Amino acid sequence: MTEQPSISFFARFWLAFVCFWRIWFDQAFAQAVLPVREADKAGTLPTATPPAELPAVAEQPKATPVAAPTPVAPPPPEREHAPALQLLSMLQREGRFIDFLQEDVAAFPDADVGAAARIVHEGCRKVVRQYLSLEPVLPQTEGDRVNVPAGFDAQRIRLTGNVAGQPPYNGALKHHGWVTTAVKFPSTSPAMDPRVLAPAEVELS
Known part of the structure; x- marks a missing residue:
């Protein structure tokens, strides 16, 4: 009604x-x-029909609050750069690389510096060949004329000299560059401190 x-x-x-x-x-x-x-x-006069009672609305289940994700703390610098420190440690172990760089070679004659450089070169070359695979960026021999096409990768080819206009370019190869094709570093234990590049050596008598 x-x-x-x-x-x-x-x-x-x-x-x-x-x-x-x-x-x-x-x-x-x-x-x-x-x-x-x-x-x-x-007392029989009909009265106004009261409005129908609205059906009860089912109470919606309360949404379970979602805890905000705990921000992950960034690793300390020595852990973030552990592979680079590991490589430096291997160069020191095999070629005394850090010792050579920390030495003031200006006080030594050229013959002594050359002899020390041979030792460093031999050890460092061993590390690089054992753990890294390297190839030239460009296969040509240094001094050859090479073409640099349009859309070249600026990370792989750096132009020097009189750079003008738009590619393609033609110039002399001054250095063929290097690119790493494989890295084979051994895994290290998290318990080791990567900051220690070479332990101190103490000889007991």
């Missing part, structure tokens, strides 16, 4: 005034209103 709209006080006042006088002068209207009056006295 459609709920009847509510009537304001002034509307009800005006309706009572009109009905009052119409009942006096209109017998048919009075005859029609009489059953309503009798029903109201008997």
Whole structure:
């Protein structure tokens, strides 16, 4: 049943005034209103149907709060650069590379420096050949004329001299470059401190 709209006080006042006088002068209207009056006295006058109760809304389950991921702390510099430190350690072990660089060679004659350089060269070359695979960037021999095409890789080819205009270029190969094709470093134990490039040596007597 459609709920009847509510009537304001002034509307009800005006309706009572009109009905009052119409009942006096209109017998048919009075005859029609009489059953309503009798029903109201008997308490059988229908009342407005209360609005239907809205169905209860099922309570939505509360979302389980998701814990923010714990930020991962960056590794310390010695762990982040452990492979580079490992290579430096191997160069020191095989070729005394760090000892050579830390030495003030200006105080020694050229013959002594040359003899020391041979030892360093032999050991460092051994490490590089054992753990790294190297190839020239360009296969030509130094001094050959080479063509540099458009869209060349600037990381692999560096232009020097009178660089003007747009590629392709043509020039003399001054150095063929090097590129690493394989790295074969051995794994190291996390318990080892990568900062220790060479332990101190103590000879007991």
